[in-house]
Amino acid sequence: MFKKLIILVILLSVLLALVLLKNNTPSPVNNTPTASSDSAGFTTIEYEITDIKGEQYYGKSTDGTKIEFSADKISEGERVQVHDTVICYFDKHNFGKGLVKVEKK
Secondary structure, three states, rough: OOHHHHHHHHHHHHHHHHHHHHOOOOOOOOOOOEEEEOOOEEEEEEEEEEEEEEEEEEOOOOOOOOOEEHHHEOOOOOOOOOOOEEEEEEOOOHHHOOEEEEEOO
């Protein structure tokens, strides 16, 4: 019985050591660019304008996602035309709120 207890203590200490080593090893750094602008509190996505009908703008991202927005979302002084690339800003903490602003890239 005493041998079983010693073996159990040794196995538990090895397990504990492995857990502590795993938590102390640095995780790999992922340097891939994201569509997120963390410091500003916005999530950004780039779209190419595919069509303009009156005050409505239509765009498509590189991954095939489409967007439609009105001219009032475009930053002041920006003149957006078909085939222009725009950056669309969404509230990072409330993505469902919708589009916050659009600026020409």
